[in-house]
Each structure stands twice: as C-alpha cells, then as structure tokens.
Amino acid sequence: MTSKTRQDTILSLFPDLQKFRLDQIQTALFDTSIHNWEKVSTLSKTVRQTLDEKVPWTSLRCAKTIKSKDYSTRKALLQTDDMLAIESVLMKNTRDQWTICVSTQVGCAMGCAFCATGKLGLSRNLNVDEIVDQVRFWQSQIKDDERISNIVVMGMGEPLMNYDNVRDAINLVLKYTDIGKTRITVSTVGIVPRMQQILTDPLWPHIRLAVSLHSVDPITRKRLMPSSTPTFLEDLATWAKEYLETFGNRRHHLTFEYLLLEGVNDSEEEAKKLARYVQKIGNVKVNLLIYNNTGDFNGPRTEKVVAFAEILQNANIDVTRRRSMGQDILAACGQLAQKIS
Numbered sequence: 199m200t201s202k203t204r205q206d207t208i209l210s211l212f213p214d215l216q217k218f219r220l221d222q223i224q225t226a227l228f229d230t231s232i233h234n235w236e237k238v239s240t241l242s243k244t245v246r247q248t249l250d251e252k253v254p255w256t257s258l259r260c261a262k263t264i265k266s267k268d269y270s271t272r273k274a275l276l277q278t279d280d281m282l283a284i285e286s287v288l289m290k291n292t293r294d295q296w297t298i299c300v301s302t303q304v305g306c307a308m309g310c311a312f313c314a315t316g317k318l319g320l321s322r323n324l325n326v327d328e329i330v331d332q333v334r335f336w337q338s339q340i341k342d343d344e345r346i347s348n349i350v351v352m353g354m355g356e357p358l359m360n361y362d363n364v365r366d367a368i369n370l371v372l373k374y375t376d377i378g379k380t381r382i383t384v385s386t387v388g389i390v391p392r393m394q395q396i397l398t399d400p401l402w403p404h405i406r407l408a409v410s411l412h413s414v415d416p417i418t419r420k421r422l423m424p425s426s427t428p429t430f431l432e433d434l435a436t437w438a439k440e441y442l443e444t445f446g447n448r449r450h451h452l453t454f455e456y457l458l459l460e461g462v463n464d465s466e467e468e469a470k471k472l473a474r475y476v477q478k479i480g481n482v483k484v485n486l487l488i489y490n491n492t493g494d495f496n497g498p499r500t501e502k503v504v505a506f507a508e509i510l511q512n513a514n515i516d517v518t519r520r521r522s523m524g525q526d527i528l529a530a531c532g533q534l535a536q537k538i539s
C-alpha cells in the first residue's frame with residue numbers, strides 16, 4: 199500500500215524537480231484526454247519513461263461498474279493496489295448535472311446502526327491519491343462534453359477520521375478541476391476535535407459541511423451512532439455557532455443531515471425538539487433523508503415525512519428532502535459495502 203503518495207514517489211525519483219514541473223504533472227493527471235504518462239507532452243521523454251516504469255497512472259483499478267435501471271446512477275467497485283475494495287458512485291441530478299460520491303476509508307469504524315459500511319469495520323484510511331483518483335475515474339467515465347459538477351464526500355468511511363488526506367485531496371481537486379468550493383460537501387458524523395481543527399486550519403478548504411445529526415435525543419442518537427459522546431449535542435451546538443460566526447459570511451453552508459427512521463426518530467415530538475435545537479444555533483439547513491433499506495430499519499411513510507418537514511418549516515427552518523438515488527444497485531447513502539452483484 200499506499201502510505202507513500204504518487205507525489206512522494208515522483209519527488210523521490212526526481213529530487214530536483216521544479217515546482218512548475220510538478221504542476222504540469224498534476225495538470226496532466228486531471229486531463230481527461232490523457233490516459234498514460236507517455237501522452238504527457240509537457241514532460242521530456244526521459245521523465246515520461248521513468249514515470250511510466252515507476253509510477254502507476256492511477257492508484258485504483260476498476261473491478262466492476264453497474265448502472266441503476268433508470269441510468270441515473272452508476273456504482274463502481276474499485277480496487278486499491280493492496281487488493282482492498284471500495285465503492286464510489288456517480289449520479290445525475292434532475293438538472294442533468296453529475297455528482298460523485300467519494301469514499302475516504304476502506305470500511306468504517308463508526309458502526310452507525312443504519313449503515314452497511316459500518317458493519318464492515320475499518321481496514322484503513324485511503325491515501326490522497328486513492329481519494330483523488332475516484333474523481334479522475336469518474337471524469338474518465340462521462341462523455342467529453344460532460345463534466346462533474348458536484349462532489350459529496352459521503353461514501354465509505356468517516357472523512358474527518360482521515361482528516362489530512364481528505365483535506366489535501368480536496369485541495370488538489372479544487373486546484374486542478376473547475377469544481378468550485380461550494381460544489382463540494384464533506385459529511386461527518388461529528389468528530390468534534392477535527393471539527394474544531396477546521397475552525398483554525400488555514401489549509402482547510404472553504405467547502406460545505408454536513409453533520410449527521412439523526413436525533414437530538416442523546417439516547418436515540420447513541421443507539422443509531424455508537425460514536426456519539428454524552429456531550430455531543432451540546433458540543434455540536436457550541437461548535438456550530440462558532441463555525442457560523444467564523445465562516446458564515448463566506449457561503450459556508452452548514453447542514454444537519456437527519457435520517458428518518460420509522461418509529462425511531464420520526465415523531466412529531468422529535469420534529470419539535472429538532473426545531474428547537476436548530477433555532478438555538480441559527481442559520482443551519484436541515485436535510486431530511488429517507489432510509490435506504492440495509493435490513494435493520496424501515497423508512498417512514500411519505501405523509502410522515504411531509505408532516506415532519508412541515509413542523510420544521512413552520513419553525514422557519516430551511517428544510518430540504520434529499521432525493522435518494524441508486525437504491526436498486528445499493529448505491530444510495532448507507533448502502534455501500536464493497537460488493538457489486
């Protein structure tokens with residue numbers, strides 16, 4: 199594997215490589231018309247030959263892809279060079295824009311009760327190349343006149359448990375693609391120390407953050423998300439106010455994700471409690487997610503979802519309901535589990 203990145207290898211091969219050459223190499227890696235080192239015409243033949251021999255063009259091998267019945271979603275099973283498997287998803291939204299869902303770890307240690315990935319446990323963090331190469335992979339899969347508009351870092355793994363690699367990968371994507379900062383969302387279960395790090399980290403990109411809340415009752419939240427600490431809800435409220443104060447004027451939308459599970463967190467009372475919690479913090483959007491079946495829970499009926507959303511709207515909270523995509527190929531949120539059948 200893997201801890202040594204492509205850039206580390208290149209710099210060890212060419213210790214005196216000038217910065218602009220490294221820049222040319224990164225530019226070529228994101229150029230969808232180039233598929234191997236031989237075609238990187240900005241580099242000398244000798245450099246190209248050495249790279250060809252010593253540095254793989256990509257860190258991921260595509261083992262399989264499948265498409266949803268309506269062709270809106272594609273899922274890829276990608277293999278790392280140490281033969282571990284991750285899944286990555288491409289989705290077309292109603293405006294015909296492509297969004298990709300990127301994984302950040304092989305498996306996940308967080309053990310969320312509603313999530314197939316959580317059942318796998320954690321094998322390891324993905325390195326910068328393995329995160330970036332999911333973006334490059336999907337770029338290579340769409341037509342020449344199409345582009346990826348959005349990235350959601352919501353695939354396998356908890357991104358903030360792989361903080362440095364996720365941050366560095368996103369910075370590379372921002373630098374070498376035309377995907378803008380407000381088009382990238384990192385979703386976290388809420389790793390408070392890392393969220394605090396974001397507040398002061400000059401290298402953290404000004405992208406959007408989504409925190410998976412799922413309940414404002416500490417016991418229910420702990421049941422759903424075993425990583426939840428006893429003080430999480432207070433810690434999140436304090437952090438969110440600071441985050442909004444620090445970045446709120448820079449279009450740093452903060453979203454709380456709320457996965458509706460029948461009989462668990464979808465009651466009127468829960469909606470009212472959620473409304474009160476969000477009102478105390480301020481300008482936070484709530485995104486209601488409908489459960490994608492992974493076997494352990496049921497999603498609520500549509501009327502229940504509508505009623506839940508109305509309570510929030512009546513409390514002047516900005517509410518969205520995320521369209522679920524790719525359920526028939528187990529590519530929707532919470533369904534990624536290293537298998538494509």
Ligand code: SF4
Nearest residue numbers: 306308310313316355
């Ligand atoms: S929901 Fe996210 S953080 Fe929770 S187990 Fe699944 S992949 Fe991990």
